[in-house]
Amino acid sequence: MNTPSELPIWAAWIVVALAISGSLLALTGSVGLIVFKRFYERVHAPTLGATLGMALIVIGSTMFWSFVEGRLALKDLLIGVFLTVTTPVTLVLLARAAVYRDRVEGDDHIPPE
Amino acid sequence: MINWQDHLIVVPIVLPLAAAAAMLLLKEQRYRLKALISLCCLMALVGAAYALLHEAAVGGPGGDDTARVYSLGAWAAPFGVTLVADRLSTLMLALTATLAAGGLLFSLARWDRAGPRFHALYLLLVMGVNGAVLTGDLFNLFVFFEVMLAASYGLLLHGSGEKRVRAGLGYVAINLTASLFFLIGVSLIYGVTGALNMADIADRVATIPAHDRALFHIGCAVLGVAFLVKAAAWPLGFWLPGAYAAASAPVAAVFAILSKVGVYVILRLATLLFGADAGASAGFGNLWLLSAGAATVLFGAAGMLASRRLEQAAGYAVMVSSGTVLAIAGTARPEAVGGALFYMAASTLAAGALFLIAEVLARGEDQAVSPQDAVFDDEYDDPFAADDVQEVGRVLPASTAFLGGAFILAALVTISLPPLAGFAGKLTIFAALLSGSGVLSAASWVLIAVLTLSSFAALVALTRLGVAGFWKREGAPPLVHSPEFLAIGGLVLCCLWLSMGAAAGLTYADKTGEWLATPRDYIGAVLGGGA
Amino acid sequence: MSAAAVLFWGLGVAQALLLLSMLLATWRMMRGPRAQDRILGLDTLYLNAMLLILVHGMRSAGGLYFEAALIIGMLGFTATVALAKFLMRGEVIE
Amino acid sequence: MPHALLLLVPFGAPFAAAVLAIFLPSRARNLAAGLAWSASLIGLICLAFLFPAVATGEPVRWSTPWMPTLGVNFTLRLDGLAWLFAVLVQGIGALVVLYARYYMSADDPVPRFFAFLLAFMGAMTGMVMAGDLIQLAAFWELTSLFSFLLIGYWHHNAAARDGARMALTVTAAGGLCLLAGVVVLGRIAGSFDLDVVLASGDAIKNSPYYLTALILILAGALTKSAQFPFHFWLPRAMAAPTPVSAYLHSATMVKAGVFLMIRLWPVLAGTDAWYVIVGSAGMATLLFGAWSAVFQNDLKGLLAYSTISHLGLITLLLGLGSPLAAVAAIFHTVNHATFKASLFMAAGVIDHETGTRDMRRLSGLRRSMPVTAALAIVAAAAMAGVPLLNGFLSKEMFLAEAVAHTGGRHLNLALPVLATVASLLSVLYSVRFIHQTFFGPEPVDLPKTPHEPPRWMRFPIEVLVGLCIIVGVLPAVTIGPVLAVAVRSVLGPEVPYYSLALWHGFNLPLLMSAVALIGGVALYKVLGPRINRSDRPWVVGRFNGARAYDRVMRGFNLAAEWIVRRLGASRQQARLRAIILTCMLAALLASGLAGLGFDEAGLTVQRPGLGFTLLWVVGGACAVTAAWQAKYHRLAAVVLVGGVGLVSCLTFVWFSAPDLATTQMLVEIVTTVLLLLGLRWLPKRLPGLTTVQEAKARRRRLTDLAIATAAGAGTALIAFAVMTRPSGSPLAKYFLDHAYSEGGGRNVVNVLLVDFRAFDTLGEITVLGIVGLTIWALLRRFRPAADSLGETEQKRIQNDSDDRREDRAVGDTLSETMLIPRVVMRWLFPFIILLALYLFLRGHDLPGGGFAAGITLSIAFILQYMASGARWVEERLRIRPLVWIGGGLLIAVLAGAASWLFGYPFLTSWFRYVDLPLVGKTPLASALVFDAGVALLVVGATVLMLVAIAHQSLRKSRAAVADEEAA
Amino acid sequence: MIKALLPHPLLAAGLFLTWLLLNGPVSAGDVVVAALAALTIPQVMRVLEPDRSGVRSPLAILRLAGYVAVDVVKSNYAVATLIMGRKRRVRRSGFIHVPLDLRNRYGLAVLAIVLTSTPGTLWVQYDRPSGRLLLHVLDLTEEDEWIELIKGRYESLLLEIFP
Amino acid sequence: MEVVLALGIGVLTAAGVWLLLRPRTFQVIIGLSLLGYAVNLFIFAMGRLRAGAPPVLKDSGPVDPTAYADPVPQALVLTAIVISFALTALFLVVLLTSRGITGSDHIDGQEPGE
Ligand code: NA
Numbered sequence A: 001m002n003t004p005s006e007l008p009i010w011a012a013w014i015v016v017a018l019a020i021s022g023s024l025l026a027l028t029g030s031v032g033l034i035v036f037k038r039f040y041e042r043v044h045a046p047t048l049g050a051t052l053g054m055a056l057i058v059i060g061s062t063m064f065w066s067f068v069e070g071r072l073a074l075k076d077l078l079i080g081v082f083l084t085v086t087t088p089v090t091l092v093l094l095a096r097a098a099v100y101r102d103r104v105e106g107d108d109h110i111p112p113e
Numbered sequence B: 001m002i003n004w005q006d007h008l009i010v011v012p013i014v015l016p017l018a019a020a021a022a023m024l025l026l027k028e029q030r031y032r033l034k035a036l037i038s039l040c041c042l043m044a045l046v047g048a049a050y051a052l053l054h055e056a057a058v059g060g061p062g063g064d065d066t067a068r069v070y071s072l073g074a075w076a077a078p079f080g081v082t083l084v085a086d087r088l089s090t091l092m093l094a095l096t097a098t099l100a101a102g103g104l105l106f107s108l109a110r111w112d113r114a115g116p117r118f119h120a121l122y123l124l125l126v127m128g129v130n131g132a133v134l135t136g137d138l139f140n141l142f143v144f145f146e147v148m149l150a151a152s153y154g155l156l157l158h159g160s161g162e163k164r165v166r167a168g169l170g171y172v173a174i175n176l177t178a179s180l181f182f183l184i185g186v187s188l189i190y191g192v193t194g195a196l197n198m199a200d201i202a203d204r205v206a207t208i209p210a211h212d213r214a215l216f217h218i219g220c221a222v223l224g225v226a227f228l229v230k231a232a233a234w235p236l237g238f239w240l241p242g243a244y245a246a247a248s249a250p251v252a253a254v255f256a257i258l259s260k261v262g263v264y265v266i267l268r269l270a271t272l273l274f275g276a277d278a279g280a281s282a283g284f285g286n287l288w289l290l291s292a293g294a295a296t297v298l299f300g301a302a303g304m305l306a307s308r309r310l311e312q313a314a315g316y317a318v319m320v321s322s323g324t325v326l327a328i329a330g331t332a333r334p335e336a337v338g339g340a341l342f343y344m345a346a347s348t349l350a351a352g353a354l355f356l357i358a359e360v361l362a363r364g365e366d367q368a369v370s371p372q373d374a375v376f377d378d379e380y381d382d383p384f385a386a387d388d389v390q391e392v393g394r395v396l397p398a399s400t401a402f403l404g405g406a407f408i409l410a411a412l413v414t415i416s417l418p419p420l421a422g423f424a425g426k427l428t429i430f431a432a433l434l435s436g437s438g439v440l441s442a443a444s445w446v447l448i449a450v451l452t453l454s455s456f457a458a459l460v461a462l463t464r465l466g467v468a469g470f471w472k473r474e475g476a477p478p479l480v481h482s483p484e485f486l487a488i489g490g491l492v493l494c495c496l497w498l499s500m501g502a503a504a505g506l507t508y509a510d511k512t513g514e515w516l517a518t519p520r521d522y523i524g525a526v527l528g529g530g531a
Numbered sequence C: 001m002s003a004a005a006v007l008f009w010g011l012g013v014a015q016a017l018l019l020l021s022m023l024l025a026t027w028r029m030m031r032g033p034r035a036q037d038r039i040l041g042l043d044t045l046y047l048n049a050m051l052l053i054l055v056h057g058m059r060s061a062g063g064l065y066f067e068a069a070l071i072i073g074m075l076g077f078t079a080t081v082a083l084a085k086f087l088m089r090g091e092v093i094e
Numbered sequence D: 001m002p003h004a005l006l007l008l009v010p011f012g013a014p015f016a017a018a019v020l021a022i023f024l025p026s027r028a029r030n031l032a033a034g035l036a037w038s039a040s041l042i043g044l045i046c047l048a049f050l051f052p053a054v055a056t057g058e059p060v061r062w063s064t065p066w067m068p069t070l071g072v073n074f075t076l077r078l079d080g081l082a083w084l085f086a087v088l089v090q091g092i093g094a095l096v097v098l099y100a101r102y103y104m105s106a107d108d109p110v111p112r113f114f115a116f117l118l119a120f121m122g123a124m125t126g127m128v129m130a131g132d133l134i135q136l137a138a139f140w141e142l143t144s145l146f147s148f149l150l151i152g153y154w155h156h157n158a159a160a161r162d163g164a165r166m167a168l169t170v171t172a173a174g175g176l177c178l179l180a181g182v183v184v185l186g187r188i189a190g191s192f193d194l195d196v197v198l199a200s201g202d203a204i205k206n207s208p209y210y211l212t213a214l215i216l217i218l219a220g221a222l223t224k225s226a227q228f229p230f231h232f233w234l235p236r237a238m239a240a241p242t243p244v245s246a247y248l249h250s251a252t253m254v255k256a257g258v259f260l261m262i263r264l265w266p267v268l269a270g271t272d273a274w275y276v277i278v279g280s281a282g283m284a285t286l287l288f289g290a291w292s293a294v295f296q297n298d299l300k301g302l303l304a305y306s307t308i309s310h311l312g313l314i315t316l317l318l319g320l321g322s323p324l325a326a327v328a329a330i331f332h333t334v335n336h337a338t339f340k341a342s343l344f345m346a347a348g349v350i351d352h353e354t355g356t357r358d359m360r361r362l363s364g365l366r367r368s369m370p371v372t373a374a375l376a377i378v379a380a381a382a383m384a385g386v387p388l389l390n391g392f393l394s395k396e397m398f399l400a401e402a403v404a405h406t407g408g409r410h411l412n413l414a415l416p417v418l419a420t421v422a423s424l425l426s427v428l429y430s431v432r433f434i435h436q437t438f439f440g441p442e443p444v445d446l447p448k449t450p451h452e453p454p455r456w457m458r459f460p461i462e463v464l465v466g467l468c469i470i471v472g473v474l475p476a477v478t479i480g481p482v483l484a485v486a487v488r489s490v491l492g493p494e495v496p497y498y499s500l501a502l503w504h505g506f507n508l509p510l511l512m513s514a515v516a517l518i519g520g521v522a523l524y525k526v527l528g529p530r531i532n533r534s535d536r537p538w539v540v541g542r543f544n545g546a547r548a549y550d551r552v553m554r555g556f557n558l559a560a561e562w563i564v565r566r567l568g569a570s571r572q573q574a575r576l577r578a579i580i581l582t583c584m585l586a587a588l589l590a591s592g593l594a595g596l597g598f599d600e601a602g603l604t605v606q607r608p609g610l611g612f613t614l615l616w617v618v619g620g621a622c623a624v625t626a627a628w629q630a631k632y633h634r635l636a637a638v639v640l641v642g643g644v645g646l647v648s649c650l651t652f653v654w655f656s657a658p659d660l661a662t663t664q665m666l667v668e669i670v671t672t673v674l675l676l677l678g679l680r681w682l683p684k685r686l687p688g689l690t691t692v693q694e695a696k697a698r699r700r701r702l703t704d705l706a707i708a709t710a711a712g713a714g715t716a717l718i719a720f721a722v723m724t725r726p727s728g729s730p731l732a733k734y735f736l737d738h739a740y741s742e743g744g745g746r747n748v749v750n751v752l753l754v755d756f757r758a759f760d761t762l763g764e765i766t767v768l769g770i771v772g773l774t775i776w777a778l779l780r781r782f783r784p785a786a787d788s789l790g791e792t793e794q795k796r797i798q799n800d801s802d803d804r805r806e807d808r809a810v811g812d813t814l815s816e817t818m819l820i821p822r823v824v825m826r827w828l829f830p831f832i833i834l835l836a837l838y839l840f841l842r843g844h845d846l847p848g849g850g851f852a853a854g855i856t857l858s859i860a861f862i863l864q865y866m867a868s869g870a871r872w873v874e875e876r877l878r879i880r881p882l883v884w885i886g887g888g889l890l891i892a893v894l895a896g897a898a899s900w901l902f903g904y905p906f907l908t909s910w911f912r913y914v915d916l917p918l919v920g921k922t923p924l925a926s927a928l929v930f931d932a933g934v935a936l937l938v939v940g941a942t943v944l945m946l947v948a949i950a951h952q953s954l955r956k957s958r959a960a961v962a963d964e965e966a967a
Numbered sequence E: 001m002i003k004a005l006l007p008h009p010l011l012a013a014g015l016f017l018t019w020l021l022l023n024g025p026v027s028a029g030d031v032v033v034a035a036l037a038a039l040t041i042p043q044v045m046r047v048l049e050p051d052r053s054g055v056r057s058p059l060a061i062l063r064l065a066g067y068v069a070v071d072v073v074k075s076n077y078a079v080a081t082l083i084m085g086r087k088r089r090v091r092r093s094g095f096i097h098v099p100l101d102l103r104n105r106y107g108l109a110v111l112a113i114v115l116t117s118t119p120g121t122l123w124v125q126y127d128r129p130s131g132r133l134l135l136h137v138l139d140l141t142e143e144d145e146w147i148e149l150i151k152g153r154y155e156s157l158l159l160e161i162f163p
Numbered sequence F: 001m002e003v004v005l006a007l008g009i010g011v012l013t014a015a016g017v018w019l020l021l022r023p024r025t026f027q028v029i030i031g032l033s034l035l036g037y038a039v040n041l042f043i044f045a046m047g048r049l050r051a052g053a054p055p056v057l058k059d060s061g062p063v064d065p066t067a068y069a070d071p072v073p074q075a076l077v078l079t080a081i082v083i084s085f086a087l088t089a090l091f092l093v094v095l096l097t098s099r100g101i102t103g104s105d106h107i108d109g110q111e112p113g114e
């Protein structure tokens, strides 16, 4: 591990705090993936990691690299932007597909078309 | 000014690639232009191959045996990829170009329009084979194997139809598996020796630490299995007869060389890595090659006997020919290797011709021998029962007479009957196996018995199929188009030419055997620098 | 504790958390019970993998893994969208 | 020298004439016959000129190198024996040609026949004149081949085909043994040259390989000269036109075996092994042939078995091993040739003029064809050994030898008795032949009215019969000198005393002859009618060599099929299993079973970290579950394989391979889409629908599980063994050292790909291009299975539901579902292009490169296809993948070839820093052009692969539309 | 003229910015390349998306962004406690129909992104003829509250941005 | 670390081989994919495992080869990834064609017992 020494200790703590809390959110999301009983509930869980969790880690990373490179290194933000835009596409389609499949199978919990 | 002579060695790879790429830019309808391009390209390849062969035969400027080395990207061996044209690789080049030219000519009659992009795939196949035989780098060899195989998948499926697709599925699956072995073998050898260049590896074999040698041997064994799958050795080559029989005739003809590429690599690596200088690895794998080769010959011979169709028998003949060379490679006797190479050249050309003839014969008539057929038609109670004595012979149409003649010549080579080249090759093998002072090894006798037995099986099988195809034939004679005439005639003439020039050919092969037995020269040529 | 140590251990914890998260997502992929559950699991796995790469990039101070993360962030959804569309329509491209 | 060159004529003329004949028009029978006749006559004349030279005792030789590496020369060598045989071959050949001209029908396309006959003649001449053992074996096989073509000349006749095949199979197989035999002989003698071999008799007989050589050579000789039990092919060969029989079975084909035994007699004969093998074979054949001949009803059949018998006689003589017996053998060879050729021709004449060869139907022909009858009677008398004819002389010598050999060896006592019996039988069948054909009442109900044949058809018989008489009366004057030269060439200076006089006084052989003559006639008187009534030989009739042969051949076939079935594999799973097991076995054996050297190497293991372990728990779980689910839950398998891909991508991240991680990720995405595209066309698979026997399947699964576990364990062990060893590849060091200074890039992996090992990359993209082409070609003719035809279930249901609702149109569900994804995917398009550009430009210094850029760009396209459908995209963006592939390849090749212009090898890269306005110092590398080619091709190929599959559902629905319109 | 050169100015700006962000410390060369990319790449959108859609009211965009940021954090907390809560309180998840007045595709897309990015709500199905949105809500206490929140807080702003 | 990766490669290989020996084409293609991963990782492993040492040169000065992971296996894996991707695509299309023509997704192109 050749972690650079340029990073002030307080910044390191902030970066770590951001990373750990982001990771915790992601983990919470995955726990939701397990503990929720129905698909329509589970599908909400990963958004924790995809939104705030991701944001915290990306901010941590941006901060980290800005310190390391000694300039404003914002490219990690791009990841956040693109992920935010694309994640809903998957979830919307997946939920729609699930609804369709459940309807075909006559699941009562799904409102009719 | 460009000195083209320097770059001649890379032409067999670059030219077909460029021609194929250019053809992709042309529309499907312009098949005449494409045919012209590929024909010219193959003519150039034949020329280049024979120029290189000639150079290998007469030796370099020093006049002695040498190898022409070409460092791609000007990165000298062992760091860059090098091409090496020595006696063995130029022999393969010439064989490939000849066979491919025959197949291409044949395809011009109709097969090249049986599916899209035939010419591009065909040239890329040739490029793959040329690359595989020229490269001096183990991983680059993998790449060219894949080029060759990828094109072969496309060509096997050319013309479509259930038979081809079914055969293609198995063919692809097996070759993909073998390719994985190839990768494991290459990387394991790299992991142990830290080298990829074949000469470089050969240079280090003797000094591999004892505790690493087992790993090195495992790598070579896995690699060997990959090549043996491609060479169709028993029990790895069950895919071959079905796949080759399913392929369209010109494709099957050029496929005759594919299995030989596997054999080529085995021969190349076995002589390079496990020669007398290889320390604790000297002679590694020889016994396996010998046994696998002999088993392949026997299995192929049985397959020929059991074949009901000529193309199937030709497929098994390809196996027999591979097996013969493998077994001889296992004996590690230079003179025998020379004979085996000569035999390989002749038998490969003959197998190509047989595939073409089979396709023409099959036109309009089912010449299959039914499995229920007795070996002979009548019952032998009284051979003189018939009083139908005053017979009149039948007029043979010129096409049938031509085909029949070509068949006989190709069959003679395949069976290795005199006076054609197959015979000269096998004779050299026999003589080599029986040479030397002292008591002959059991292996020599077994090998002679096996090879004689395979000749006998081929004799019985081809006589039977030939009689069924030519003499028992009813109905209209097969129509032979002029390109097909040229292709079959050309291949058979090459067999004849090889037989007439047996003196030169055998000398070349013999010296190739010696050259392979002294890998130091190869290693020196490659690692000592080059163009 | 030096900044390097803080980062090393702290980001290590973050990595472990993300990997645990991946493990749970994998469990969902394996168990299902329905195809949509598995796809959701895979989507989560992609997300966590991306976060893991970001954290790993910081921990090893190598800026070379950004592309991998960006590709997951920008293109990773292609695979899961294709899967979802397959569920919905029975084919991916119509 | 002129003598040596003269040798070429009798050998070359027939071949040259054969080549000419094959090109004659099929009706040109006079021309063809004339050609053949002149060829043999010219040969004969040359041989006549050569006789004085040969008679000096020194062989005339002409030699040229053939296979110099083996020391094999092509040598024509004419000594007395060769001269005698060559004259027989060419002389009888000339007569047969004349005969055949009249025998063959005017409608027969005889040029082919004469071509084969001439080629056979040439091969025979080449065989007898061979001065090299290899050459001898070569011509030997050629005679088999041409005899095959001659016997099968009337190939529309099954008997001809089978006879030809049988003759070829037996004689060529013998030839293969002979070849091995002469190689062994050559090894013992140290040369294949006949003179050398003939001079090393002692070395040969004392060699440990003598017996091997002897058995192999005799396998050739005995099959060729139809010795028991290999005699059966000869009668079957009678399906040939009679001129062929007359030629092959009198002077040539069958005499090849005899010739070989005589030729090698000086070096092989005289040992116990020779005596036992050759003697017994000869004796058995002599008796068996004679006995069988007695019972033949067909003229040619009788002659065929008589030939077998006489060959047995000659073989027996050779087997005795004494010089005098050898002389007798040579002499009888000549005599048999003359009378047997004339008899075959006479039989042919009878057949030709009466339409049958069945002796039971023939009768009293002496009245309608008196001249033929007279000729046949004389020839048959020669065959029976009647005094004043040539057959008598050699038979007397045979009987004398039989008597002379009484002392000494075991079966010797029986020898004179058996010889007499054989002679008696020979008289019996000769008498039967003559009596039943020419004597007796007028024939009734013959297919044709018998009369004399044309003048010139009879001429050859007259010549031969004339020879029988002249030699028989004046042996010393006529055959004497020739025989002497021949004998001397075999026996050398120690030629024993022999006399060719007609009268040797009253002695035991004369008595035996008399007994045979009288007994034979008497026996015919007694048994004649009973013989006529039996359709197979008494006692030995149950033994049918041909049927035994057939059984053997069937056995071969069955064995071959068994081998192919049992030791081969027709099913794919078995083939793959064999390959995997072989690989594992090979690896196991290669390790020497001695372990992988862990102890000596000294492990350098890094402690497993928690994170990495967790990662591989994920990876392993995904892999195992994927394997578990792949049969019934294909989608699950695709998903789980995606998980494995992600884990291997993270492994690359973990261990310093950013390029790999990037590329793996991209490929992962494309592969998932690809598999899904394919999934649409696979059949529905419901659990529990397997029809295979469950127990068997379970056993197979358990075996496979064991194989898989072993394979996994082995791979893991090997990987572990290598990973824990110290590395130190000099290649790595070199590349790291030179990547920047000489390759102009910091990303060493990329420099490797586009510079150091750019040739690999060129091949790799070629593979990609080929696969694209192949997929395209395959899918152009794609025909889905019936149950995958039409629209998917989902589409059908959703369209139906749209159709039912009044406020919706068909397809609304789709467009509403895709509403949001479309917007995002479409606006993402330019950004992905930007990403591709970014990956492309930075590849040489940082992770990325042409391949990654290409794949990224193709994902951009795929996203548009997924969002809006193929038709929508293609109306707006025309992508011509084949052009992209071709263009990419061309660019890459040209970038490589450009270095030729500067005199450097292919793919030599060039780079320089250029000062551009505004931009500043910019690296320009030819490798970038190469990489651009890579990127182009990758886009083309990847888009092609995915889109070509996707197009299939479009095409089908279009076809369905067309159907509906038609209906 | 500008229209021909810059059919989608926002897109061009986005690309320009993205390139600069990607390429680290900004150099003159990067700006040139970024400008070139921003000018050329959007041309593909001419064929893919012929109709241009203007964006109004930058203020509304900022307000929306603020709302979303706050809501995302809040609902993250809410859902996280829901998952991790030791005694999970009685919770009812379910579908609700939201009648929408928004018709603009981009507006709908942004709404979908916003709703999906906010843990606890999921855009499921949108019925174009009726303008009805089917939404799944993880913690469905009061259906009308949700409808009011979406229409009042997001839709009104979106209607301003995408008229 | 080596143990974990070796075991991982082993598990992938075992799963791949097992699938390769199954009768259905889809199982085979999944098996080939898994084996592809295993082989890629195997090649990668032949360069030994180095964390935090990507073979991207930091500066243009003299190079310390021990500071970088072996780039050669990485380049080989890249080539292998591309080729195995291409061939997976090809195998997929061939199996689809086979299934289309024969109606069966059995690896023999016909249902067992036919
Ligand atoms: Na064929």
Ligand code: NA
Pocket: A044, A047, E115, E116, E117, E118, E119, E120, E121, E122
């Ligand atoms: Na949400």
